[in-house]
Amino acid sequence: MNRLHRPAWPRQPRGPDLLRLPGLRRFFRWRYARLVFQLPLLLLAVFVVVDGLTGDQLAPRNLATTTLWLHYRGLVVIALALLGNAFCAACPLLLTRGLSRRLERLLPRKLSWPKLLKNKYLVITLLLLFFLSYEVFDLWASPWLTAWLVIGYFAGVLVVDTLFPAGTFCRYVCPLGNFNFAFATASPTQIAAVDPDVCSGCRDKPCLHGRESYPEPSQAQGQAAFIPLSSIQNANGQGFFPGCETDLMVPTVVSNMDCTLCMNCVRACPYDNVALTVRAPGLEWTRAPWAKRGGFAAMLLGILLTFWGLLNAVAMTGPYYRGAEWLATVLGTRNEALLLILIFAAVTLSGLALTTAMSLLADRLGGVNNSAKSTPKAALMRWGYVLLPLGFGFWAAHYLFHFLTGALSIVPVTQHFFEFWGSAVDPNWRLSRLVPTRWLFPIGAGFVSVYSLLAVWVAFRIALRDFGKRGVLALWPPLLFILAFAAFSLLVLAQPMEMRGTIFGPTF
């Protein structure tokens, strides 16, 4: 090992390492560990596409709409809350890699992703388009469109991965992945170095760049630094071990943003020095992790997801339909797309304005009076983290509502799939709820309350960190904001739900 000057690594959580659980480290060091999770989801994707395109077109009876809009979303938030970004880890889209490598050979060289797009602004735009399309085209009610969405997603990954370096799609394009990235910040685990001193002495940084390991140097193909098999601690086979495709170096990881939990770093580290560390959920929100990586665009993503989450749920309640009817009357239009664009614009702008006002006021009360320091951007970069627990709590409450309402419907829907293809199966449509209906509001309200308390803790830590004693004053605007957001969230959850496809009438 070539000892180098010890860099000042950022502080990482030092909780228990989940990879120390019996068999886990050995499993995740195995070259094909990720494939074990990807293959079932790929199989599911095939079922989704086949049933979506050819099956019963009533959403509650189709695998496409049921698995994607009910189970996927519910399980995503459960995984994020209890473990981490498990669905990116098991993402079947990346199984197009083999094909994209073949197509790559037709190109003179890989293109580099434009510098202008090396941020989250494209993702924010795509997410906005996705949420708008979801409402305008009633994606949740259309198995056929849902199947095409899946096909389009696979095609998108194939194109971007063929033309641009691996990881470009995940980091700069994927709306679903970036939703997961933003809210994996709430997760109770994080990739970290077991011993940062080992990383200080590591010359080639295989966790970032990958490595090639063979018994003899002559076998190396030049894809990454050669590290002989004899130097690998707990050797896990020979060949090329890719590093992090989203450019995260293990000892510098301070946020789950951009971490797909692919475990490439676990496999590539020649010193077996990577941990999946348990931490306080949302610990990173108190440490301004996006100041150095991600920047304002990442913060904007988190803030906007919070308000779009509210809108996504409000759009299923009576007051929303009445408000939309009123707007349609005032504007004299029945164009639903136009109305939705206006509603999204209003929510986005008012959400940003409210958050900026809260942040600026908190800064002022904390003593930031110099106008050069007290910019809206600087204030949002300080206080914006407070919104992430609020956003996650509400998304989780909303998605869990649907999941708990209909999780068991996967049984009759699967039965119906085979019935549709001629099997003698009689679907039991009575299977649906996972918990009694009366439990739904308490569970949702519980999520909102717990994550609102987490937001209070985040605000408290930020105030103390940046303003010392004056933090007591600076804390008031975020506290009032959290209180108002939590109250509004509970009000929305308490509304009787209306599952209407359009503002003006049925979607059939």
Added chain:
Amino acid sequence: MRFLAVVVLFILVGCRPLENTGQAATGTEGGVRVSLELVGPPAVGPAEVRVYLLGGDNKAVTDATVTVTGTMTHAGMEPIIAQAVPAEGGLYRTEDFAFDMAGDWLLEADVTLPDGGEVTDEQAVTVPGG
């Protein structure tokens, strides 16, 4: 080439027209006509659904089994399933059917005729919120 074939297959399969799952006309089978009607304006709570069955000779069909199913457009929602009981003159009506949520519903009448034949009818309904 194989990839191209897969893509073409998907397009061929995917571009077929969508099935019409709603707003169906009165269903018929061997001259038997079925029509479904929601009594009164749709609202959350108990509702009566009527199903009329007329044979090809315009005589009422009285010995059929009629199941009425209400399904929402959102995945995961448990359907409301009720048997419609015969009343007079080919009329069948539900006694324990209730909309448990506001929103878009598809009402379906699945009829098994005395000779084993099957007819269906369906109707889209929007149940307004409170």
